[in-house]
Amino acid sequence: MSALVVADKVGAWYGQVVGLSELTLEIAGGLTGLVGPNGAGKSTFLKLVAGEMRPARGSIHVLGFAPFANRDYFRRVGFCPQQEAIWDDMTGLEAVTFLMRLHGYVPAEAKRRANAALDRVGLGDPRSRRIEGYSKGMRQRTKLAQAIAHDPELVIADEPLNGLDPVGRAEIQALFAELGRSGAHVLVSSHVLHEVEALTERIVLFHRGRLLAQGPVGEVRKLLSRHPRRVEIRARDTRRLATALIALEPVQSVRIEPGNRIAVETGDVERFFGELTGIAASGNFGLQSLESRDASLEAVFDYLVG
Amino acid sequence: MHFLRTTLLFWRTYLPRILRARRTLIVALGCALIPVVALFLLGIKYGPSPIEVFMYPAYYMVLMVLVPLAAVITGSVIVSEEVEDRTISYLLTRPIPRATILLGRWLACATVLSVMFVGTLGGLRAVVEWKAPTWKPTEPQTVEWTDRRGEKRTRTRERETAPELLAAMEDGELPEGLFEAVLVSALLGAAVYSALFAALGTSNRHPMIVGLGYAFAIELFLSNLPGSSQALSVQYYLRSLLLSENPELWGRLQEVQLKTYDTTTQALTTLAIVLVVSLAAGSWVISRRQYILSA
Numbered sequence: 001m002s003a004l005v006v007a008d009k010v011g012a013w014y015g016q017v018v019g020l021s022e023l024t025l026e027i028a029g030g031l032t033g034l035v036g037p038n039g040a041g042k043s044t045f046l047k048l049v050a051g052e053m054r055p056a057r058g059s060i061h062v063l064g065f066a067p068f069a070n071r072d073y074f075r076r077v078g079f080c081p082q083q084e085a086i087w088d089d090m091t092g093l094e095a096v097t098f099l100m101r102l103h104g105y106v107p108a109e110a111k112r113r114a115n116a117a118l119d120r121v122g123l124g125d126p127r128s129r130r131i132e133g134y135s136k137g138m139r140q141r142t143k144l145a146q147a148i149a150h151d152p153e154l155v156i157a158d159e160p161l162n163g164l165d166p167v168g169r170a171e172i173q174a175l176f177a178e179l180g181r182s183g184a185h186v187l188v189s190s191h192v193l194h195e196v197e198a199l200t201e202r203i204v205l206f207h208r209g210r211l212l213a214q215g216p217v218g219e220v221r222k223l224l225s226r227h228p229r230r231v232e233i234r235a236r237d238t239r240r241l242a243t244a245l246i247a248l249e250p251v252q253s254v255r256i257e258p259g260n261r262i263a264v265e266t267g268d269v270e271r272f273f274g275e276l277t278g279i280a281a282s283g284n285f286g287l288q289s290l291e292s293r294d295a296s297l298e299a300v301f302d303y304l305v306g
Numbered sequence: 307m308h309f310l311r312t313t314l315l316f317w318r319t320y321l322p323r324i325l326r327a328r329r330t331l332i333v334a335l336g337c338a339l340i341p342v343v344a345l346f347l348l349g350i351k352y353g354p355s356p357i358e359v360f361m362y363p364a365y366y367m368v369l370m371v372l373v374p375l376a377a378v379i380t381g382s383v384i385v386s387e388e389v390e391d392r393t394i395s396y397l398l399t400r401p402i403p404r405a406t407i408l409l410g411r412w413l414a415c416a417t418v419l420s421v422m423f424v425g426t427l428g429g430l431r432a433v434v435e436w437k438a439p440t441w442k443p444t445e446p447q448t449v450e451w452t453d454r455r456g457e458k459r460t461r462t463r464e465r466e467t468a469p470e471l472l473a474a475m476e477d478g479e480l481p482e483g484l485f486e487a488v489l490v491s492a493l494l495g496a497a498v499y500s501a502l503f504a505a506l507g508t509s510n511r512h513p514m515i516v517g518l519g520y521a522f523a524i525e526l527f528l529s530n531l532p533g534s535s536q537a538l539s540v541q542y543y544l545r546s547l548l549l550s551e552n553p554e555l556w557g558r559l560q561e562v563q564l565k566t567y568d569t570t571t572q573a574l575t576t577l578a579i580v581l582v583v584s585l586a587a588g589s590w591v592i593s594r595r596q597y598i599l600s601a
Binding site: 072 | 396402403594598
């Protein structure tokens with residue numbers, strides 16, 4: 001089966017700020033979660049997938065189409081953007097009906113589809129009120145309704161669970177699961193891993209505009225925990241400390257560097273720090289400082305396991 | 307979806323929204339002010355004659371100020387407000403020709419402006435023609451007084467109006483073609499300026515500021531330069547539409563110092579070209595541009 005999304009060395013910038021850098025990945029059909037901390041590049045990637053942005057470098061194909069400004073492609077996808085904004089001076093029903101009219105439906109059919117989609121996302125009576133009075137959750141539901149009302153092959157939702165209460169989250173998660181079962185492809189992003197985990201096992205992990213890992217959540221966790229990380233230690237007696245460190249099981253390599261510094265590479269940073277505390281207490285090494293050289297990766301790790 | 311049908315859908319959807327907008331209310335208030343000002347002027351002792359009360363506000367307040375101002379206020383936001391409000395994502399990811407967003411919304415804007423200017427100029431005409439039959443020039447009045455040195459001094463209070471102007475409205479009605487020329491000029495001005503500023507809004511982040519600068523600095527400067535440079539301004543062609551129809555009347559207003567002007571056909575053609583080129587340029591930009599929304 002051909003991949004749903006194929007990105008080849010995709011780069012995207014916001015002026016001088018890198019949105020995505022040399023991103024190469026393939027995403028298979030079905031329900032996939034995009035995760036990563038805020039600013040990781042998830043929204044940029046989804047904007048490229050949705051055809052709102054074009055890659056500054058490289059190429060991206062979704063459902064076999066180059067998405068940017070592609071009308072044939074837009075007939076097949078529904079996009080729920082991250083921003084809360086939707087026309088405040090219209091009612092929820094008017095907004096979704098109008099957008100369905102843009103898909104070519106006659107007024108009666110557009111309204112029928114809008115009502116059906118608003119029912120599916122659980123927006124009841126408020127659909128006849130102006131959006132300016134909506135809560136964050138109601139806006140989120142309206143945005144989702146406009147993304148699914150035309151029964152697209154692919155639903156792209158950027159942080160769709162933001163602003164929803166626990167009951168609302170459960171309802172929308174059930175909706176995504178239902179969409180997945182009905183045969184639609186779904187790409188959902190979130191900066192909260194357990195939200196995505198509740199939806200799907202398959203995740204794509206972004207960090208600083210790059211692909212960090214991809215696959216089932218459990219495997220991604222393992223992969224990251226095995227990723228060697230560098231820790232720099234400053235101590236008075238570097239030779240004795242290096243000898244003690246090399247004996248530790250989580251330590252992969254130790255290198256003495258100028259300026260009373262030791263560079264340690266470890267495959268299990270948590271365990272290493274635990275054992276280092278014991279060493280520091282038992283010997284007189286004159287430990288001065290401790291610094292993780294892969295701070296960014298550390299943050300991702302914390303994010304993942306936390 | 308068919309291009310025309312989508313354009314009309316945008317027109318129909320945007321029309322009630324533009325009518326509810328606060329900026330439209332501001333423009334409507336400005337328009338409503340013109341007949342009120344005319345009524346006030348006709349009540350002033352030694353004030354202008356009815357035909358002047360029509361011509362001055364029509365020229366200075368409507369054509370020179372209200373038309374470009376209303377077009378900037380309502381036209382510049384046609385696309386830029388969707389970008390600023392971050393709602394353009396919903397439109398740019400639909401299976402529609404992107405140009406229809408600009409064209410449909412511009413049509414709605416032009417419709418609203420047209421109704422407003424028909425209303426304001428119609429109101430101005432109605433006030434002038436209502437008051438004209440009873441209006442009489444105030445007789446000159448000589449005032450005598452003695453100054454500090456004990457010398458007797460006199461001063462005559464009067465307002466001179468060119469006899470041609472007074473004669474033009476002897477029957478209490480505006481001269482033939484005068485109202486129509488002003489109306490056509492205002493409607494075309496609104497259409498052209500709003501298209502110009504709407505096109506500007508497809509590529510500029512601050513189209514209202516740039517539009518105001520253009521309308522009230524660059525245009526004003528160009529349209530008052532002696533020589534052919536005036537022809538670089540939209541105002542020149544709007545004035546040409548007036549002067550080519552009633553040159554003798556407009557020439558009596560000292561302030562309207564336009565020695566050269568185009569014929570009606572030339573002015574209409576040029577304005578039509580500016581209108582089409584503006585809309586085509588705006589459509590081209592919106593069809594190709596990537597709108598990056600701020601976080």
